[in-house]
Amino acid sequence: MSAALSVLSSAAVVLDGLPVRIDPDEVLRFQGYKKGIDVPTADVLALFGEALALGERLMAPRVVYRAAPVSGQAPELIEAGGERLSIPEIGRLWGRLGHVGAGICTVGRPIEDRVRRLFDARELPLAVMLDSVGSAAAESLAEHINDLLCQAALADGLRVTNRISPGYAGWDTAEQRALFRLCPGGPIGVTLNEACFMTPIKTITFLVGIGPEARVDHYFTQCRRCWMPDCAYRRAPIAVAPR
Numbered sequence: 600m601s602a603a604l605s606v607l608s609s610a611a612v613v614l615d616g617l618p619v620r621i622d623p624d625e626v627l628r629f630q631g632y633k634k635g636i637d638v639p640t641a642d643v644l645a646l647f648g649e650a651l652a653l654g655e656r657l658m659a660p661r662v663v664y665r666a667a668p669v670s671g672q673a674p675e676l677i678e679a680g681g682e683r684l685s686i687p688e689i690g691r692l693w694g695r696l697g698h699v700g701a702g703i704c705t706v707g708r709p710i711e712d713r714v715r716r717l718f719d720a721r722e723l724p725l726a727v728m729l730d731s732v733g734s735a736a737a738e739s740l741a742e743h744i745n746d747l748l749c750q751a752a753l754a755d756g757l758r759v760t761n762r763i764s765p766g767y768a769g770w771d772t773a774e775q776r777a778l779f780r781l782c783p784g785g786p787i788g789v790t791l792n793e794a795c796f797m798t799p800i801k802t803i804t805f806l807v808g809i810g811p812e813a814r815v816d817h818y819f820t821q822c823r824r825c826w827m828p829d830c831a832y833r834r835a836p837i838a839v840a841p842r
C-alpha cells in the first residue's frame with residue numbers, strides 16, 4: 600500500500616496495492632443470475648474462471664480519498680468542504696457528523712481495453728464475463744476501502760457509515776461533480792466528463808459520514824462482509840468467507 604489511511608486527512612491520500620476479492624455471486628449477478636434461483640452451468644463456471652484469471656492479471660486497483668469537515672446538516676443536506684450535497688433522508692440515515700470522507704476507487708483501464716478487444720474479436724461470452732469481473736472488482740475495492748476506513752476510525756473513537764454514491768438511492772448523479780471537487784480523481788488518473796461519466800469505466804465514487812455519533816449499518820450490517828481479522832469492535836459475525 601502506498602500510503603497510510605488517515606480517516607480525517609484533508610490532503611488527498613492515494614492507496615494502491617489493495618487486495619481485491621472478486622465474489623463469483625457478484626459477477627454472476629452482473630450477468631443477470633439470481634442467487635439461489637439461477638444455477639450456472641459448468642460452461643459458465645469455466646468461463647468465469649477464465650475471465651477471473653484474466654481480470655486478476657489486468658486489474659490495477661487504486662483509490663484516492665480525502666475528508667472534509669461538515670459545516671452544516673439538514674434532513675436532506677450535508678454542507679462540507681464548500682459543497683452542498685443534497686441526499687435523500689441523509690440526516691435520518693447518518694445522524695450527526697463531524698466530517699465526510701469522499702473517495703474514488705478504480706481498477707484501471709487495462710480490463711476495459713481488453714473487453715473492447717474481445718468484443719472486436721467477437722469473443723462475446725468472454726468479453727461480457729470479463730466486463731462483469733471488472734465491475735465486481737470495482738465493487739470489492741469500494742467495500743474494502745469502506746472497511747479500512749471503519750477500522751482506522753475506530754482507533755480514534757470515530758464511526759464511519761456505509762458508503763453511498765451519486766446515482767444510487769435517489770442521490771442525483773449530477774452531484775458526482777461535487778464529489779470530484781471534494782476529492783479530485785487526478786491523482787489516480789480518473790476523469791469525469793460533462794455527462795458525469797467516469798474514465799476508466801470500472802470506477803466507483805463514494806461518500807461516507809464520519810463522527811463519534813455517526814449512524815452505521817443504515818442499510819446493511821457492514822461487519823457481515825468485512826474482511827478485517829480480529830476486529831475488537833465487530834458487531835456481527837462475518838457472513839462471507841475471505842478468498
Ligand code: SF4
Pocket residue numbers: 746749750821822825826827830831832833834
Ligand atoms: S468488523 Fe465491523 S467494526 Fe470492525 S472494521 Fe469491519 S465493519 Fe468496522
